[in-house]
Amino acid sequence: MFLYICRRIVYTIPIALAVAVVCFSLVHLAPGDPLSAVIPADAPAEVVERIIQAYGMDRPLPVQFFAWLGRAVQGDLGFSVATGRPVTQEIGRALGYTFVLSLAAAAIGFLFGILFGTLAAFFQGRWSDKLVTGIALFGVSVPHYWLGLLLVIIFSVQLDWLPSLGGGSGSWINRARYLVLPAITMSFIPMGIVTRTVRSTVADLLGSEFVTSLRARGLGSSRIANHVAKNAAPTVLAVMGLQFGYLLGGSILVETVFSWPGTGYLLNTAIFQRDIPLLQGIILTLSMFFVALNLLVDLLQTLFDPRVRRN
Amino acid sequence: MDNIVEVRDLCVTFKTSEGSVYAVSNVNLDLAEGKTLALLGESGSGKSVTMKSLMRLHPPHKTQITGSIQVAGRDVLALGNRELSDMRGKDIAMVFQEPMLAFDPVFKVGDQIAEVVMRHEGCSYEAGRDRALEMMECVHIPSPRKRLDAYPHEMSGGMRQRAMIALALACRPTVLLADEPTTALDATVQIQVLLLLRELQREFGMSMIFVTHDVGVAIEVADEIAVMYGGRIVEQGPVDEVMTDPWHPYTQGLLGATVYPNMDPATRLVSIPGAPPQLYRQITECAFAPRCPHATDECHDPLPPPTQTDQRMARCIRLPEVAGALPRASV
Numbered sequence: 222m223f224l225y226i227c228r229r230i231v232y233t234i235p236i237a238l239a240v241a242v243v244c245f246s247l248v249h250l251a252p253g254d255p256l257s258a259v260i261p262a263d264a265p266a267e268v269v270e271r272i273i274q275a276y277g278m279d280r281p282l283p284v285q286f287f288a289w290l291g292r293a294v295q296g297d298l299g300f301s302v303a304t305g306r307p308v309t310q311e312i313g314r315a316l317g318y319t320f321v322l323s324l325a326a327a328a329i330g331f332l333f334g335i336l337f338g339t340l341a342a343f344f345q346g347r348w349s350d351k352l353v354t355g356i357a358l359f360g361v362s363v364p365h366y367w368l369g370l371l372l373v374i375i376f377s378v379q380l381d382w383l384p385s386l387g388g389g390s391g392s393w394i395n396r397a398r399y400l401v402l403p404a405i406t407m408s409f410i411p412m413g414i415v416t417r418t419v420r421s422t423v424a425d426l427l428g429s430e431f432v433t434s435l436r437a438r439g440l441g442s443s444r445i446a447n448h449v450a451k452n453a454a455p456t457v458l459a460v461m462g463l464q465f466g467y468l469l470g471g472s473i474l475v476e477t478v479f480s481w482p483g484t485g486y487l488l489n490t491a492i493f494q495r496d497i498p499l500l501q502g503i504i505l506t507l508s509m510f511f512v513a514l515n516l517l518v519d520l521l522q523t524l525f526d527p528r529v530r531r532n
Numbered sequence: 533m534d535n536i537v538e539v540r541d542l543c544v545t546f547k548t549s550e551g552s553v554y555a556v557s558n559v560n561l562d563l564a565e566g567k568t569l570a571l572l573g574e575s576g577s578g579k580s581v582t583m584k585s586l587m588r589l590h591p592p593h594k595t596q597i598t599g600s601i602q603v604a605g606r607d608v609l610a611l612g613n614r615e616l617s618d619m620r621g622k623d624i625a626m627v628f629q630e631p632m633l634a635f636d637p638v639f640k641v642g643d644q645i646a647e648v649v650m651r652h653e654g655c656s657y658e659a660g661r662d663r664a665l666e667m668m669e670c671v672h673i674p675s676p677r678k679r680l681d682a683y684p685h686e687m688s689g690g691m692r693q694r695a696m697i698a699l700a701l702a703c704r705p706t707v708l709l710a711d712e713p714t715t716a717l718d719a720t721v722q723i724q725v726l727l728l729l730r731e732l733q734r735e736f737g738m739s740m741i742f743v744t745h746d747v748g749v750a751i752e753v754a755d756e757i758a759v760m761y762g763g764r765i766v767e768q769g770p771v772d773e774v775m776t777d778p779w780h781p782y783t784q785g786l787l788g789a790t791v792y793p794n795m796d797p798a799t800r801l802v803s804i805p806g807a808p809p810q811l812y813r814q815i816t817e818c819a820f821a822p823r824c825p826h827a828t829d830e831c832h833d834p835l836p837p838p839t840q841t842d843q844r845m846a847r848c849i850r851l852p853e854v855a856g857a858l859p860r861a862s863v
């Protein structure tokens with residue numbers, strides 16, 4: 222078990238390295254000179270030369286890469302061109318906002334997903350199943366920036382119940398009010414996907430021989446539910462983990478619609494302002510985060526499922 | 533005679549998207565206390581469906597069950613859900629064909645046994661585990677204390693089936709349903725498990741219905757035998773009489789197609805040509821007629837009531853002419 226965990230962690234090192242290489246090359250692959258954003262077009266050649274040296278861009282790419290990586294590992298991602306603040310500080314603030322939004326969206330999405338999925342599995346083929354499956358399909362397929370706009374129109378413009386722009390400030394309650402609409406918007410996709418996963422997993426289990434065998438032992442529905450839940454957990458947890466990961470990755474569209482100051486919004490800003498260090502920093506952070514997430518989901522699954530544990 | 537299980541005119545129909553499946557029709561079964569009844573038949577003949585009906589394990593809204601089922605003095609089809617689950621696992625228990633599929637894969641075997649004991653005897657977890665250990669010893673699982681904490685996939689096929697038997701017997705049921713308990717096992721292990729079941733049946737004084745498609749196994753374990761074909765019982769009686777003097781051509785065919793104890797080494801095995809019937813319509817004529825070597829035109833007419841004596845029954849329009857056609861087994 223311990224060995225398995227170690228091996229699994231070691232396996233992620235090459236993946237993380239590859240991700241870093243891609244992040245770094247992104248800047249050099251993108252059309253246009255990465256420095257054109259920093260250097261005024263009419264700067265004298267001598268100044269340009271000095272800036273190039275300052276950024277270390279005159280050195281061969283591999284050297285640049287390792288220098289960049291070395292600094293990144295120590296938590297130095299350079300400075301934002303637009304604001305002049307350290308990239309890590311910008312990202313840190315945005316991460317906080319995205320994290321809060323993801324947490325709220327996941328709580329809503331997972332709760333309803335599990336509820337709906339279980340309901341649908343128990344009433345397979347009947348109207349409640351069809352209704353729930355329909356909701357799930359809607360949740361997955363509706364464009365969520367559109368849904369966001371719709372919610373804004375109804376709850377902010379028409380009813381004037383909730384604010385729709387920004388991250389809020391001041392009291393805890395006031396901040397929470399700003400969170401409601403974007404969180405609901407973001408919860409639809411995980412809700413739909415978790416509903417579908419729970420429905421198919423639980424339905425499979427309910428039709429399986431071992432549930433028949435549990436009933437043949439005289440166990441009541443609560444005991445059987447316990448068995449079914451423990452069997453469904455690895456699959457459902459894996460899906461929820463990944464969904465939470467996607468949420469944490471932030472959504473450019475939804476965060477922009479609500480001007481929610483998270484990573485998606487920041488990424489959007491960085492792209493439009495051609496803020497290369499910031500862009501690089503965000504992409505690196507988000508991809509490292511996904512690598513770590515995959516590792517975590519894997520390890521959790523192992524912990525829950527004795528069959529995986531053996532191999 | 534006291535019958536612990538009495539099934540009368542049992543019909544089981546499944547509603548599926550392709551129409552109704554008439555899986556079991558007009559089945560009568562009697563099991564006397566302490567005896568073993570073998571339910572013999574090819575796969576798809578409705579043996580498992582019959583067994584599951586005895587515990588009412590079919591999905592309720594897709595299944596139509598008519599007739600009557602008495603188990604240990606209870607009218608199974610009239611029981612409420614609570615009484616039904618009180619009965620399952622306590623008065624009547626089942627050993628499944630594939631123990632790998634019948635155990636919950638993510639619970640320890642010992643805990644699964646303990647769970648059943650706790651459910652029916654209201655005892656503590658510790659007492660349940662003690663019983664589990666006792667049962668594991670009872671079915672001769674080596675180093676039983678260690679195996680309590682094993683997961684089903686950590687056991688070999690034979691050991692898993694022993695554990696399944698331990699689970700089924702944990703609450704001392706009066707009736708044991710064994711649904712092809714040895715079919716999924718290697719030949720040598722099959723015999724061990726068979727002998728174990730027979731030994732435990734005597735030790736616990738249980739009555740048992742043993743489902744099999746293997747004539748040799750039926751002869752080995754049973755007192756009575758019921759031969760099933762196309763969802764119906766085609767022949768029934770004491771195993772020694774049925775096997776030495778099979779009446780129904782299907783029983784004769786089964787005997788001719790299998791190796792069984794004390795058979796004449798010169799006998800050639802002859803398989804029954806053709807395949808079992810589809811059950812998408814209610815079959816009122818003889819379902820075996822299309823494969824039967826003795827079939828005549830009258831065999832495609834609706835079947836008359838079965839031929840019956842004190843002990844035996846067979847459902848063939850051409851009796852008694854075709855009875856006594858070889859082969860026979862000596863028991």
Ligand SMILES: Nc1ncnc2c1ncn2[C@@H]1O[C@H](COP(=O)(O)OP(=O)(O)O)[C@@H](O)[C@H]1O
Binds near residue numbers: 811
């Ligand atoms: N839940 C079900 N729904 C529809 N058909 C079923 C169901 N269970 C069993 N059957 C059908 O009933 C017939 C008898 O099956 P079964 O009793 O399992 O045969 P066996 O004698 O091999 O145990 C088969 O044709 C099978 O397809």
Ligand SMILES: [Mg+2]
Binds near residue numbers: 579581711712
């Ligand atoms: Mg079967």
